Amino acid sequence: MTKPQEKKLNRTTSITIQDKQDYPAIDTKKAYKQALKYWQNELLHVQQAYYHQGQRAVIVFEGWDAAGKGGAIRRITEKLDPRGYQVFPIGAPSADEQGRHYLFRFFNKLPKPGTFTIFDRSYYGRVLVERVEGFANNTAWQRAYREINEFEQLLLDDNIKVIKLFLHISSDEQLKRFSERLNNPYKHWKLTQEDIRNRNKRAEYEVAINEMLSKTSTTKAPWHIVLADHKWYARVEVLKYLTSTLSKNMVVTPPPVDPTIVALAEQQLGIKQRGCKYEP
Numbered sequence: 001m002t003k004p005q006e007k008k009l010n011r012t013t014s015i016t017i018q019d020k021q022d023y024p025a026i027d028t029k030k031a032y033k034q035a036l037k038y039w040q041n042e043l044l045h046v047q048q049a050y051y052h053q054g055q056r057a058v059i060v061f062e063g064w065d066a067a068g069k070g071g072a073i074r075r076i077t078e079k080l081d082p083r084g085y086q087v088f089p090i091g092a093p094s095a096d097e098q099g100r101h102y103l104f105r106f107f108n109k110l111p112k113p114g115t116f117t118i119f120d121r122s123y124y125g126r127v128l129v130e131r132v133e134g135f136a137n138n139t140a141w142q143r144a145y146r147e148i149n150e151f152e153q154l155l156l157d158d159n160i161k162v163i164k165l166f167l168h169i170s171s172d173e174q175l176k177r178f179s180e181r182l183n184n185p186y187k188h189w190k191l192t193q194e195d196i197r198n199r200n201k202r203a204e205y206e207v208a209i210n211e212m213l214s215k216t217s218t219t220k221a222p223w224h225i226v227l228a229d230h231k232w233y234a235r236v237e238v239l240k241y242l243t244s245t246l247s248k249n250m251v252v253t254p255p256p257v258d259p260t261i262v263a264l265a266e267q268q269l270g271i272k273q274r275g276c277k278y279e280p
Contacts, residue, residue, distance in 0.1 A: 016210045017168045023229035032232040039239035040079040046243055047084050047116070049252045054113040056160045057246055060122045063167030064205075065195045066177040067228050069120055072167065072238045076118070085116040090125065102126050102136075102144075103151055111160065123148060127212045132204050133197075145215040152221045162221040163245050165238060166213065167228040171202060 026032045050057065059076075061069045073087060088109050097105045103123055111117040126144040130136035136144070152162050169177075178199070181191040198205060217223040224241050228234035262273050 016213060017166070017206065017225060023170065023173075023227045024233050025230035026232040026236065029232075032236065035236045036075060036239070039236060039243055040075065042243045043076065043239055043246075044079050044081075045252050045254075046246045046250070047080050048254065049250050050116070050246070051081075051084055051114040052255050053250070055250065056111040056113060057116045058111065058155060058160055058162050059116060059118045059242065060124070060162070060164040061118070061120050061167070062122060062124050062128070062164070063226075063228065064169050064174055065198055066174050066181070066190070067167035067169045068231050068234050069167055071231060072165075072226075072228075072235050073118060073120055075235045076239060076242065084114065085118060086111070087118045087120060090119055090121040090123075102130075103147065106151075110155070123151070124212060124216070127216075128205065128208050129198070131208050132201055145212075148216055149218060152216075152218070156220050161246065163242060164217075164221060164223045165226055165241065166209070166223055167226050167234060167238075169228050173229045174199065 026035065049055075061073065063069050077085060077087065086109070093102070093105060102125075106119075106123050109117055109119075126136060126148070127141050131141040155162050178191055178195065181187040213223050213225075224245075226234050226237050226241070257273065265271050265273070
């Protein structure tokens with residue numbers, strides 16, 4: 001499959017978000033569909049490599065309400081083998097979980113060998129919503145930066161790759177998407193009281209987000225900010241970044257077929273293996 005041509009885009013280098021900045025876009029639906037198909041196929045190859053080599057990855061999504069996290073996750077998983085990943089949307093802890101350490105409910109969701117775990121929101125809620133809304137006291141959320149870094153280091157030490165994406169949209173774009181949800185009967189369910197409450201505290205959330213990015217973006221588990229005002233661009237950017245990051249230190253080329261399978265297929269089925277080429 002031919003790799004789509006792309007425009008070179010200026011990217012922010014600092015790990016912070018700003019409301020007023022340029023948001024890149026993909027110009028046409030044709031270009032979007034071409035890029036989407038290409039990168040979904042590339043990610044499928046990477047998933048197969050993780051399966052064959054027994055590797056694991058945790059993929060964390062954070063972002064503003066209505067930033068497109070769910071849409072991006074759908075495009076990630078659309079072409080993957082469903083046996084090779086799990087998606088966990090993270091909301092408020094249950095009554096049982098509230099009596100335990102906030103990281104407890106994430107330990108039992110870690111990936112099995114050969115699979116990915118995708119968190120749609122995550123343990124970073126401790127330093128975001130729990131901080132801003134007062135669900136965690138100052139000592140608790142300030143301590144959480146160290147706890148989260150140590151938790152991720154535990155994963156890295158156990159050879160689990162940790163990939164973190166923050167989807168950033170402008171205040172104007174968020175309001176536009178809230179209006180669409182309010183006026184589209186099939187999207188009513190997406191607009192909640194919490195969305196409206198959080199919107200009214202956007203300045204406080206921006207402070208919390210920037211501090212989170214600053215204190216938890218580490219060399220081996222850095223944050224990647226996706227400028228997501230334009231959905232087509234954001235979805236492709238997420239796929240590209242995941243494919244690139246998951247591929248590091250991996251052999252993505254498929255392993256050779258088991259000679260026993262080749263022999264059995266010829267003996268019992270009468271079929272022979274033809275010469276084949278790997279098409280990246």
